[in-house]
Amino acid sequence: MWIRGPYGTSPLRKGIHDMGTDIHADGGLSRRHHSETTLQVNGKPHTLTLDHRRVLLDVLREDLDLCGAKKGCDHGQCGACTVLVDGRRVNSCLLLAVSLDGCEVTTVEGLTADGEELHPLQRAFLDRDAFQCGYCTPGQICSALGAISEAAEGHPSHVTDPSVPSGRPVPLSRDEIRERLSGNLCRCGAYPRIAEAVEDVVR
Amino acid sequence: MKTFDYVRAASVEEAAEAYAARPGARYLGGGTNLVDLMKLGVERPAALVDLTRLPLDAVEELPDGSLRVGAMVRNSDLAALPAVRDRWPALSQAVLAGASGQLRNAATTGGNLLQRTRCPYFQDVTKPCNKREPGSGCGAREGVHRDHAVLGHSAQCVATHPSDMAVALAALDARVELYGVEGTREVAAADFHRLPGDRPDLDTEIRPGEIVTGVVLPASTAGRPSAYRKARDRASYAFALASVAAVVRVESGVVAQAGIAFGALAHRPWRARRAEGALVGAAPTDDAFEHAVDLELAAAEPLRDNAYKVPLARALALDVLTRLTASART
Ligand SMILES: Cc1cc2nc3c(=O)[nH]c(=O)nc-3n(C[C@H](O)[C@H](O)[C@H](O)COP(=O)(O)OP(=O)(O)OC[C@H]3O[C@@H](n4cnc5c(N)ncnc54)[C@H](O)[C@@H]3O)c2cc1C
Ligand code: SF4
Ligand code: FES
Ligand code: FES
Numbered sequence A: 001m002w003i004r005g006p007y008g009t010s011p012l013r014k015g016i017h018d019m020g021t022d023i024h025a026d027g028g029l030s031r032r033h034h035s036e037t038t039l040q041v042n043g044k045p046h047t048l049t050l051d052h053r054r055v056l057l058d059v060l061r062e063d064l065d066l067c068g069a070k071k072g073c074d075h076g077q078c079g080a081c082t083v084l085v086d087g088r089r090v091n092s093c094l095l096l097a098v099s100l101d102g103c104e105v106t107t108v109e110g111l112t113a114d115g116e117e118l119h120p121l122q123r124a125f126l127d128r129d130a131f132q133c134g135y136c137t138p139g140q141i142c143s144a145l146g147a148i149s150e151a152a153e154g155h156p157s158h159v160t161d162p163s164v165p166s167g168r169p170v171p172l173s174r175d176e177i178r179e180r181l182s183g184n185l186c187r188c189g190a191y192p193r194i195a196e197a198v199e200d201v202v203r
Numbered sequence B: 001m002k003t004f005d006y007v008r009a010a011s012v013e014e015a016a017e018a019y020a021a022r023p024g025a026r027y028l029g030g031g032t033n034l035v036d037l038m039k040l041g042v043e044r045p046a047a048l049v050d051l052t053r054l055p056l057d058a059v060e061e062l063p064d065g066s067l068r069v070g071a072m073v074r075n076s077d078l079a080a081l082p083a084v085r086d087r088w089p090a091l092s093q094a095v096l097a098g099a100s101g102q103l104r105n106a107a108t109t110g111g112n113l114l115q116r117t118r119c120p121y122f123q124d125v126t127k128p129c130n131k132r133e134p135g136s137g138c139g140a141r142e143g144v145h146r147d148h149a150v151l152g153h154s155a156q157c158v159a160t161h162p163s164d165m166a167v168a169l170a171a172l173d174a175r176v177e178l179y180g181v182e183g184t185r186e187v188a189a190a191d192f193h194r195l196p197g198d199r200p201d202l203d204t205e206i207r208p209g210e211i212v213t214g215v216v217l218p219a220s221t222a223g224r225p226s227a228y229r230k231a232r233d234r235a236s237y238a239f240a241l242a243s244v245a246a247v248v249r250v251e252s253g254v255v256a257q258a259g260i261a262f263g264a265l266a267h268r269p270w271r272a273r274r275a276e277g278a279l280v281g282a283a284p285t286d287d288a289f290e291h292a293v294d295l296e297l298a299a300a301e302p303l304r305d306n307a308y309k310v311p312l313a314r315a316l317a318l319d320v321l322t323r324l325t326a327s328a329r330t
Helices: A054-061 A120-128 A137-152 A174-180 A190-203 B012-020 B032-038 B073-080 B082-087 B090-096 B101-106 B111-112 B164-172 B274-279 B286-297 B309-324
Strands: A032-040 A044-051 A082-085 A088-091 A105-108 B007-008 B026-027 B047-050 B058-062 B067-070 B177-182 B183-188 B211-215 B225-229 B241-253 B254-263
Touching: A032 A054, A032 B026, A044 A054, A054 A082, A082 B111, A088 A137, A088 B254, A120 A137, A137 A190, A137 B007, A137 B101, B007 B090, B007 B177, B012 B026, B012 B047, B012 B082, B012 B177, B012 B211, B032 B101, B067 B082, B073 B082, B073 B090, B073 B111, B082 B090, B090 B164, B090 B225, B090 B241, B090 B274, B111 B164, B164 B225, B164 B241, B241 B286, B241 B309, B254 B274, B254 B286, B254 B309, B286 B309
Parallel strands: A032 A105, B007 B047, B026 B047
Antiparallel strands: A032 A044, A082 A088, A082 A105, B058 B067, B067 B211, B177 B183, B177 B211, B225 B241, B241 B254
C-alpha cells in the first residue's frame, strides 16, 4: 500500500527524543529555543542550529541560498512555496524546520542533477510558455510533480470519477489537473498554459 | 512570533506528560493551522509538543467491521484509503473538498478536527473577539459576517467550524478517541464540537492536555449510501459557505436509517436530528425530503448578511438525499 509513515522515516533521522529541553537532576526544566536539525536537501545533508520559530521556506531561502521556492502569502494560501518533503508536495511556509529533522527535501533546484538537462516538467513549461512573471512557477512545477505521483499511487481528487476503482492509478484529465493544482495560484493567470504543460508530461 | 521550547515525544504518554510539565504548551500536528495562527499572533505557545512521529498513523480494521484511523494519518491518505472510499464515501469526499493537495498532505486527522474558526476577527489580534479574548466583544455579530453561523449561535459568538471532514464524521456516527493523563475515553463525533453559548473560547469537548489518538468509523454506517456536497465561492480551494453530509438506507420502500449533518452553518457540524426523525419510516419522496429539511432549518436565525445560507443548505440537502435514494425511488 502507498500509505507512508510519518515524515522522517529515512535512516538519517535522529533518535526520537526530547530535542529542545534539558531535564536537570533536580527535575527542573530549562527551556531551549534552538535545536540542531539535519535536513537532506536536494540530496545533500545540512546540519543547522535552528531557532524553533523558523519555517522551512525561510531556511531554504536564507540559509541554504535556494531561492526557487517563493514566499507569496506566508499562510498556506497561494502554493508559491511548494516543495517536496519525503517525496510529497507541501507548503514550506507552514512547516517548522525543526519538526523535519532527518527529512528529505526536494526544491525546484533539485529536480535534476548538476549539469543535467531540464526536468520534463520544466521543459514543458518552457515549450508551452506556461508563465508570465514566473513567480509562481517553481511552486507550480513542484506541485505538478507531487500531483502526478499522487495520481499514480491511486489518490483520488474532488473531481475523480467514482467509477475509477479505489487503489488504482487515476488518469489525469484536464479537469483532474486543474483540480489537483488548485493550491497553486497564478496572479498572471497563466492557468490554461500551465494545465497544457502538465498534460504534455502525463500524456 | 514568541520563542518557544520544542519537544518531540516518543509515545502518547510521554507527549501528555511533556504537555503537563510545560504551562502554555500546544500540541503540533501538521501545523497548517497552528503555525498560521502563531504567525498571526493568535497563538503564542511557550512550548510545542510535536505529535507527528508518534505511532498514531495506523489504519486498523476492527473485528466488528468498524475502521480505526490514527490521529496522525494525513488527510490525503485518509481520503485515498480504499476502505474509506468504498464503505464511507462521504468522508473521502469531504476531505477532498477541503483545502489543497499540499495542505492535505501535511494536515492530520486530529489537527483537522481541532482546527480553529476562520472568522476574520478571530484571526486579527487588533479586533474584538470573545473566542480569542473572552469579554472583548464579538466583532462579527454586527460586522462582516457573511460566512458566519445561522444555527445555534449565541450573543457572544457567531463563528462557524470550518472543517469539512468533521461534518462527514458527525453524519457517519464516527467516534473520537482521546487520551489524557486520567486515561482514555471516546466521544461521539457529533458531540465533539460545542455550541458557543457563553464560552466561545471552547470549540470542543476536549480537556486541557488531552490528545486525539484516532477516530473510529462504525460498522453501522459502513457500506451504506453516503455523500458530501459543499457550496463555496470558487470551484476549489475555498472554505464552505454551506455543506451537507448524509448517509441514508432505504428498505422495503421506506427510509430505515438516516444520518444528516450540515457544515458551515454553526459552531459545530450540525447534526440534523429533527430531519432524521421525520425521515425514518417515511417513503423517500421529494415531499418527505422537503418536509424533513424544512423542519430542521426552521430553527435558523440568520444574521443581517447571511440569510442566503438557509436556502443554499436546503438545496444541497435535497440534492444529496435525492441522489442517495435514486435507485430506491424508481
Ligand atoms: C489556505 C487554507 C485553506 C484551507 N481550506 C480548508 C477547507 O476548505 N476545508 C477544511 O476543512 N479545512 C481547510 N483548511 C484547514 C486545514 O484542513 C487545517 O489547517 C488542517 O486540517 C489542520 O490539521 P493539522 O494537522 O495541520 O493541525 P495543526 O495545525 O497541527 O493543529 C491544529 C490544532 O489542533 C491541535 N492538535 C493537532 N493534533 C492534535 C492531536 N492529535 N491531539 C490534540 N490536539 C491536536 C493543535 O494544538 C492545534 O491547536 C485550510 C487551511 C488553509 C491554510
Ligand atoms: S464570531 Fe466568534 S470568533 Fe468571530 S469575532 Fe465573534 S466571538 Fe470572535
Ligand atoms: S507562501 Fe506558502 S502558500 Fe503562499
Ligand atoms: S506567472 Fe506570474 S504569478 Fe504565475
